[in-house]
Amino acid sequence: MRRYSPKKNVQAKAKYNDRFWVAPRVPRESIEEGSYFAEAVEALQANGIEVLESFVELGQLVVKINPEQNIATLTTLKEKSCVKMCSELSAVDYLEQDGEFEIFYQLLNLDRAQRVRVVTRIKEGQAIESIEKIFKMANFAEREMYDMFGIYVNNHPYLKRILMPDDWYGHPLLKTYPLQGDEHASWYEVDKIFGKEYRDVIGPEIRDTATIDRYDTERFSRVGHEVPFGADPELVDTTEKSIEDGYSKTVLTDYTTGSRELENRR
Amino acid sequence: MQQPNKLKPFFENLNFERKDNTMVINFGPQHPSAHGQLRLVLELQGEQVVKAYPDIGYLHRGVEKMGENMIYNEFLPTTDRLDYIASTSNNYAFALAVERLLGIEDKVPRRAKVIRTMLLEINRIISHLFFLATHALDVGAMSIFLYAFREREYAMDLMEDYCGARLTHAAVRIGGVPLDLPADWISNLSNFLNKLPEQIKLYEDLLTENRIWKMRLEDVGVLSPEDALSWGCTGPMLRGSGHAYDIRKEEPYELYDELDFDIPVTTRCDSYGRYRLYMEEMKESVKILRQLVSMYPKTEPKLMAHAPQYISAPKEEIMTQNYALMQHFVLVTQGMRPPKGTVYAPTESPKGELGFYIVSEGEPYAYRMKVRAPSFFHTGLLQELLVGTYIADVVTIIGSTNIVFGEVDR
Numbered sequence: 320m321r322r323y324s325p326k327k328n329v330q331a332k333a334k335y336n337d338r339f340w341v342a343p344r345v346p347r348e349s350i351e352e353g354s355y356f357a358e359a360v361e362a363l364q365a366n367g368i369e370v371l372e373s374f375v376e377l378g379q380l381v382v383k384i385n386p387e388q389n390i391a392t393l394t395t396l397k398e399k400s401c402v403k404m405c406s407e408l409s410a411v412d413y414l415e416q417d418g419e420f421e422i423f424y425q426l427l428n429l430d431r432a433q434r435v436r437v438v439t440r441i442k443e444g445q446a447i448e449s450i451e452k453i454f455k456m457a458n459f460a461e462r463e464m465y466d467m468f469g470i471y472v473n474n475h476p477y478l479k480r481i482l483m484p485d486d487w488y489g490h491p492l493l494k495t496y497p498l499q500g501d502e503h504a505s506w507y508e509v510d511k512i513f514g515k516e517y518r519d520v521i522g523p524e525i526r527d528t529a530t531i532d533r534y535d536t537e538r539f540s541r542v543g544h545e546v547p548f549g550a551d552p553e554l555v556d557t558t559e560k561s562i563e564d565g566y567s568k569t570v571l572t573d574y575t576t577g578s579r580e581l582e583n584r585r
Numbered sequence: 586m587q588q589p590n591k592l593k594p595f596f597e598n599l600n601f602e603r604k605d606n607t608m609v610i611n612f613g614p615q616h617p618s619a620h621g622q623l624r625l626v627l628e629l630q631g632e633q634v635v636k637a638y639p640d641i642g643y644l645h646r647g648v649e650k651m652g653e654n655m656i657y658n659e660f661l662p663t664t665d666r667l668d669y670i671a672s673t674s675n676n677y678a679f680a681l682a683v684e685r686l687l688g689i690e691d692k693v694p695r696r697a698k699v700i701r702t703m704l705l706e707i708n709r710i711i712s713h714l715f716f717l718a719t720h721a722l723d724v725g726a727m728s729i730f731l732y733a734f735r736e737r738e739y740a741m742d743l744m745e746d747y748c749g750a751r752l753t754h755a756a757v758r759i760g761g762v763p764l765d766l767p768a769d770w771i772s773n774l775s776n777f778l779n780k781l782p783e784q785i786k787l788y789e790d791l792l793t794e795n796r797i798w799k800m801r802l803e804d805v806g807v808l809s810p811e812d813a814l815s816w817g818c819t820g821p822m823l824r825g826s827g828h829a830y831d832i833r834k835e836e837p838y839e840l841y842d843e844l845d846f847d848i849p850v851t852t853r854c855d856s857y858g859r860y861r862l863y864m865e866e867m868k869e870s871v872k873i874l875r876q877l878v879s880m881y882p883k884t885e886p887k888l889m890a891h892a893p894q895y896i897s898a899p900k901e902e903i904m905t906q907n908y909a910l911m912q913h914f915v916l917v918t919q920g921m922r923p924p925k926g927t928v929y930a931p932t933e934s935p936k937g938e939l940g941f942y943i944v945s946e947g948e949p950y951a952y953r954m955k956v957r958a959p960s961f962f963h964t965g966l967l968q969e970l971l972v973g974t975y976i977a978d979v980v981t982i983i984g985s986t987n988i989v990f991g992e993v994d995r
Contacts, residue, residue, distance in 0.1 A: 344926055379929065429835075460962075491647060498647075
């Protein structure tokens with residue numbers, strides 16, 4: 320039987336889990352009456368935006384909305400609640416659990432030093448409207464989101480990959496994407512530099528930096544089995560040889576008096 | 586594709602387009618003024634830039650992905666590689682985000698807070714001196730480069746005395762700092778603080794009223810206040826456009842609410858104004874450090890927060906008490922499990938707002954780790970800021986945005 324490995328989430332997971340342990344949650348506070356956050360939520364509702372959920376988490380207002388209303392929400396916040404800056408925008412991959420992406424807009428009101436987070440969820444394959452018209456920072460941020468998650472952004476002026484190469488296959492921050500890269504990643508540079516026809520000659524790129532090849536005599540030779548650099552390992556005698564000098568013997572030598580074992584080793 | 590012949594020789598970086606008389610020129614990614622790995626494709630009409638396209642990703646290492654596949658303590662040294670000019674700022678921003686998530690921000694001992702704030706401000710000075718040196722070098726003032734690097738070296742010696750590393754410090758831990766200050770560190774710091782203002786005066790004497798420096802910087806890279814907000818500019822880029830917003834003042838963390846310092850702001854909106862801000866901020870950092878020096882002796886010698894569920898006990902306890910050893914073993918091998926929740930903790934790094942957005946699902950690995958790096962948005966801004974300027978000013982503007990590619994590409 321082949322060992323079962325989950326395909327939908329290939330990220331690192333805890334090796335030991337207590338069955339009876341339930342993770343606590345960071346307290347979600349309700350919004351104080353008459354506070355700036357309450358005004359912001361009221362302004363949203365007054366402009367016909369359906370606020371699915373709103374609470375305060377670690378001092379920041381979190382507003383959950385429908386993805387179709389993201390433009391209206393951000394415009395209202397910008398005009399009515401004086402939220403002039405969008406600090407960050409990106410997505411979280413919940414495809415395994417819900418088949419959805421969570422998109423967040425981290426906003427800042429500079430005058431009152433208050434932060435608002437607008438959160439919305441889209442289905443896999445669903446596109447979201449670009450907020451580039453409202454906050455120009457979305458130009459780069461949405462491109463990064465597209466690059467990392469493959470989320471299409473409608474009406475973006477230049478929706479292309481930003482961090483990965485243009486001809487890259489796959490979206491690296493998805494939970495289905497392994498840390499060392501997938502099959503395509505291991506062939507990418509081979510195809511680029513040598514061409515596809517050289518795949519058999521070169522072999523796939525080793526993308527795990529911790530890999531140790533015990534047959535690679537140049538970089539990973541065993542002590543006592545070193546092969547001169549560039550020499551053909553076939554011609555070098557690599558048979559097991561018993562080493563006369565015990566390692567522990569040399570270590571125990573008193574270096575100050577200069578005993579014979581040390582002299583021999585030199 | 587170019588078809589080179591004798592009349593049209595092959596130029597690696599140039600592409601002549603006959604139709605609209607513009608020239609497309611490629612700048613970087615291996616250009617000494619590209620501040621690392623910036624590739625800029627410029628469309629020129631004569632000497633004027635009509636279109637700029639910043640191309641990034643040449644230093645992409647997938648730090649966010651690594652953050653999702655490492656336990657929290659394991660990821661901390663990786664954050665060094667973001668803004669490698671001021672590593673402690675990154676370490677601290679990450680540590681602060683996790684501390685807020687764990688709810689132990691107030692439990693960090695006061696001595697640790699003093700040390701952290703000191704390190705943050707030394708890093709600010711290191712970063713600002715680096716900015717000054719490279720910016721001046723880009724513009725053509727070579728001697729400043731040597732002067733500024735000399736002082737930066739003294740500041741880096743202080744960092745080295747504290748944590749043993751010059752660039753990748755990893756000097757902060759989640760919940761405190763690992764070590765107390767070495768024996769004569771405070772006196773070394775005081776000596777440095779006495780010398781630095783004289784040096785800053787020297788730089789200012791050389792540059793501030795310098796005719797060439799002013800000609801190269803004044804009214805170059807003008808960023809309007811509205812654009813600064815819209816493009817998500819933070820730090821000196823934002824304050825250079827007249828918005829007095831510094832996270833240290835507005836959303837104070839560590840000891841910044843107790844310290845007396847000012848936030849320099851200018852409404853000049855150009856590179857010269859930003860240069861002046863950097864100089865003033867260094868003076869403010871000196872002021873802050875002087876106050877911290879007098880704060881340090883009044884603190885208890887405790888360095889790490891007491892939160893046994895998340896933070897290992899001090900070494901003496903681990904070595905002597907069984908339960909502390911067990912806790913330590915679990916925390917090292919399995920990692921801490923923060924509560925479920927989402928945190929975004931903004932800090933004022935030397936470049937601007939550096940924040941970590943962490944989504945925790947109660948696992949020892951973060952479910953989502955997003956690094957909000959100021960330089961990323963400042964690079965995006967270039968596509969608008971460069972249009973209409975002359976090719977000679979391009980390098981000045983790139984230098985003035987103070988982007989570091991470790992955190993642009995992450």
